[in-house]
Amino acid sequence: MKIDPQSPLPKYHQLKEIIKESSKKGMIKPNERIQSESELMTIYKISRHTVRHAMGDLVNEGWLYREPGIGTFCADRLSRTSKKTFIIGVISVVVSNYIFPSIIHGIDNVIHPKGYSIVLGNANHNTEKEAAHLQDMINRNVDGLIIEPTRSALPSPNIKYFHKLREKGIPFVMIDSYLDELNPSYVCVDDVLGGYLAAEYLLELGHGRISIIYKSDHLPSTKRFQGYKKALKKYKVDYSEELVKSFVLPEDKNPASPLIKELFKIKKPPTAIFCYNDQIALQAYKAITKLGLKIPHDVSLVGFDDSDLAILSEIPLTTVAHPKGKMGEKAGKMLLQLIESSSTSQVQQFIYKPQLIIRDSCKSMC
Amino acid sequence: MKIDPQSPLPKYHQLKEIIKESSKKGMIKPNERIQSESELMTIYKISRHTVRHAMGDLVNEGWLYREPGIGTFCADRLSRTSKKTFIIGVISVVVSNYIFPSIIHGIDNVIHPKGYSIVLGNANHNTEKEAAHLQDMINRNVDGLIIEPTRSALPSPNIKYFHKLREKGIPFVMIDSYLDELNPSYVCVDDVLGGYLAAEYLLELGHGRISIIYKSDHLPSTKRFQGYKKALKKYKVDYSEELVKSFVLPEDKNPASPLIKELFKIKKPPTAIFCYNDQIALQAYKAITKLGLKIPHDVSLVGFDDSDLAILSEIPLTTVAHPKGKMGEKAGKMLLQLIESSSTSQVQQFIYKPQLIIRDSCKSMC
DNA sequence: ATAAATTTGTGCGTATGTATC
């Protein structure tokens, strides 16, 4: 292993990783002396200052200890593991959202038996609040973090906090959505496929004018939109801008209602609508019935997530299954593995294949 | 204060002490910017490197944090000034319940600005799990606890944990429900009144056979039942056992469906049904429509809580308002007061007066 | 026992990069 001066990672950081790796892999054992500062200087062709920076950090993080006049030694594992707080941070966009409580439930199911507890952070659609919670989690020395990133379809202003987490060796798992540039561990649904399945189903039923309502700052939502476009292309149905509606408002402000009104003002209104989640689908449902139209007779409707809402509505909603609790459990398990392996570099990614759940909100046009 | 080059203590060590002292004495406050590195260089006539050495140590020890391009700041909490953990435990019956997420949201709104975070515990309708979480919260040294007690209508096997909390001086607030024998601080709804209002409304509409579905191990639910009986008595309507249905299953198992079937098998079925919450009301709604009956034409329906479900359902549900988020905020404020006053004996109790919200799920019989 | 060599600790000077305002 060598140090690359061209790497975006600072040299001292690279050296830290090299030492940590050789400690993890047992190449250097507890209380064994490692190379002296001057040896490391010549081996890696870096200055004494840089060597000391790296080693100083590792001493603070409990990987090494120094003895003046003698050398630097590998610390035993205990000094590291005993620093655990047994707290796992969970930051979500809206804790009171209809889906996230189930995810939290799933996470708790997995981590509580292992002695961990959840510290909750609620970003509330606000990247600044998200930043505050991230800093807070770092200050609290959480053992790991599960986060549903806020406004994931836009460039995140909070990237630096994730770098901080990595520097500190705090593993994190993104859930439901992820920031690609970080190449993080994550658990997600194949949203493109989900959107495709929903649109394909409507196309197979003979619908030619299929509308979509999605949230433009939400990555899964935009992926569902991609899937929708993919299906239209496959079935050679024209893509029409006027049938595509998006919003950025939080769901609890009922963004669907005005969009539905717009959709039914156009000359050839849609015969089917795909909503990126069930909450919006039910808002659409209400707005559509207010216009005097009936579901599925006049308009077919497909949601996403298979939430409780989908079953509780008057006409059970055709929707796409979301693993919810299972996804929480998976993220919890993944994080526990990352914590226990204490390897910062490891990346795990898991993508659920969604399934269409056919109920009664769609009609065949044939 | 100055740095003495003759001192046996290293300069960086002296600077650390100076900064720590001014932090302890409150001369620099949390999140306040301290002098820049170059300022400290000139003030104390030491090199940049020495300043960075001192400040780097203090960052590692949790006294300071740095923001590139902005400055170095005094860290809050995480230390020395007190033994506070700035963690508030929240234990609920079901975190994924439709109401509790809003309550958590409300709690978070109040406590997060004060630097506290929520550690979540999910009892999942299980008193043993509740016990495990209570012990866990005690072990974690939470600064306070907010709890929705599980199976609150039954004698609690977990009383001893609340005594432990009191012994340890950890204040707690019960929410939505409470264990009377403890004479605890709590925030609740006047459930008897709520049940009374719901039943009174149906009675005023001319209904003579009013059924109730409630959860028998849940204190608020049984109080709503009491209010129902009170109203019947007041209006001199006979109380009929066959119209009263209760269950203990968690709501997500759809306990309402079989009960509705039973209700409509009896000779004179009810013309109105009061369900102790909206979730059950919507399950009832579905079961009723499955029987070929229409709401409100054939059966009137009243729920409780005014959840999102009440508005999203096909026929907007008449229900009783529950403060939800506001209640969470109130409980948070109350707990913060108890923490700050650090008086164990103080008891605060707050009872919201519920209001009936009339929508379209009830019909007048007159 | 002493001196020399090694190793870590403290400290200064300088330069360049990057983030923020």
Place this chain on the structure above:
DNA sequence: GGATACATACGCACAAATTTA
């Protein structure tokens, strides 16, 4: 773009602790 503040990195010197010749 310029000023400011922190981040990384190189070089040098000397001190203190320890080991070894």
